[in-house]
Amino acid sequence: MKEIKVPELAESITEGTIAEWLVKKGDQVEKGDPILELETDKVNVEVNADASGVISELLKEEGDDVEVGDVIAKVDENGEAGSSDDSSDQEDTEEQKEEPKQEEKEEKExxxxxxKQEKPSQDSxxxxxxxxxxxxxxxxxxxxxxxxxxxxxxxxxxxxxxxxxxxxxxxxxESKKEEKKEAPKKEKKQDKSSEKTEFDKPVERVKMSRRRQTIAKRLVEVQQEAAMLTTFNEVDMTNVMNLRKERKETFQDKHDVKLGFMSFFTKAVVGALKEFPLLNAEIQGNEIVQKKFYDIGMAVSTDEGLVVPVVRDADRLSFAGIEKGIMDVATKARNKELQLEDLQGGSFTITNGGIFGSMLSTPILNSPQVGILGLHNIEKRPKVMPDDTIQARPMMYIALSYDHRIVDGKEAVQFLRRIKEMIEDPYDLLLEG
Missing domain, CATH: 4.10.320.10 (E3-binding domain)
Structure with missing residues (x-):
């Protein structure tokens, strides 16, 4: 009999929740076959069988929390699929064969x-x-x-x-009698529970998923540990929208990917990070670690919660490369195909609440990063032009949340203004990004 244990997943992951069993008792498995899906703090991972044989026992149920090293199932390496069912069938058929013989004996006896039944002894x-x-x-x-x-x-x-x-x-x-006896008790219990509840009207309680618990825990930790502050600005999107409109068809024909706004802002973020490197750093103890790479996290909303996969080496990618990278990680996130390496090592994050219609918000830092850029909805608003005329322009509010422990307000404001300048002048963006 071979025990299947929760394997080592990653340095930062020591436990998880069984999301779904992919096998059942009596199933034949080969070594390396996935047997269950495990929900961790970051991604869902499959646990594979480390031996071939028949699943003889499932020791944990869906929804159970397990830790690395816990025994979750047993495999009979010498067993055959469905052997337990076959043996029970054989017993039934043997009993059926023996039944006529038994009946003959019973008739005689x-x-x-x-x-004996008429005169049973009281001591029996x-x-x-x-x-x-x-x-x-x-x-x-x-x-x-x-x-x-x-x-x-x-x-x-x-x-x-x-x-x-x-x-x-x-x-x-007997079951009907028990139901009649238990019905009044159950009604009384329900009445008592309804009296004790803190709600006067119906509610539904749903256990938080492990990922949602982790998100909640880390967001609170960030607010408690970091000196978080947010600065705002607004961007005139006219030039970027015109450029995108002119080039989007040829861009898609050439690169087989759409030209979106995220690639423009990613390029602008990289250019601004080069000018203000403290926003591309993190705090470790009493040291400031300045990162010389530009791995940009892209916040993606999924049914299980927010995840932040990373587009690697964004400074070396073209607009097409960035768009493909964003599309790839977003697709993986929504299809639950993200791997742990897709989520680790980001240096700065961009979150786009504008796709949901957000006008203005305060993004929360993605620890241990010290900066996050929030994008919002594009709305036409009146703007006073240099010649004092007023025009309706497509405007977007942008927000920069930063850790005031190492980033001063001056740097944060200048960083955000630099992004505004590059977005409003796409040619400058091409040079600086």
Whole structure:
């Protein structure tokens, strides 16, 4: 018998929740086959069988929390699929074959046994009574399964022989009696529970997923540990929108990907990070670690919660490369195909609430990063132009949340203004990004 344990997942992951069993007891598995899906703090991972054989036992259920090293299942390396079911079928057929012989014997012995039943001794045990009862082997087996005393079952057979249908009838009768007895108790319990609840109206309680618990925990930790502050600005999107409109068809034909706004802002972020490197750093103890790479996290909303996969080396990518990278990680996130390496090592994050219609918000830092840029909806608003005329322009509010422990307000404001300048002048963006 081989035990299957929760394997080592990653340095930062020591536990998870069983999201779904992919096998059931009696299934044949080969070494390396996925047997369950495990939900961790970051991604869902598959746990594979480390031996070939038949699943003999599942020790944990869906929804159970498990830790690395816990035994979750057992594999019989010498077993055959469905062997347990086959053996039970064989027992049934053997009992059926023996049943006629048993019935003949019982018919001959019935007079003696009836006499014994008429004069039972007061000192006899319940087990002896069970043996004295006339019943077919199939009925005895059925009674054992249902936990019913054969001596309390009345037989319909003229000879007093108890058959399986007599056991089932007795079981259904007992269940109805129990239901009648328990119904008033249940009603009373429900009444008491409704009196104690803090809500006067119906509610539904749903256990938080492990990922949602982790998100909640880390967001609170960031607010407690970081000196988080947010600065705002607004961007005139006219030039970028015109450029995108002119080039989007040729861009898609050439690169097989759409030209979106995220690639423009990613390029602008990289250019601004080069000018203000403290926003591309993190704090470790008493040291500031300035990163010389530009791995940009892209916040993606999924059914299980927010995840932040990373587009690597964004400073080395073209607009097409960035768009493909964003599309790739977003698709993986929504299809639950993200790997741990897709989420680790980001240096700065961009979150786009504008796709949901957000006008203005304060993004929360993605620890241990010290900066996050929030994008919002594009709306036409009146803007005073250099010649004092007022025009309706497509405007976007942008927000920069930063850790004031290492980033001063001056740097944060200048960083955000630099992004504004590059977005409003896409040619400058091409040079600086």
């Amino acid at each position: 019935s007079p003696k046994q009836e006499e 045990s319940s087990s002896n009574q069970q043996k004295d009862v006339i019943a077919t082997p199939a009925a005895r087996k059925r009674a054992r399964e249902l936990g019913i005393d054969l001596s309390e079952i009345s037989a319909r057979d003229p000879l007093g022989r108890i058959r399986p249908e007599d056991v089932d009838a007795a079981a259904s009768g």
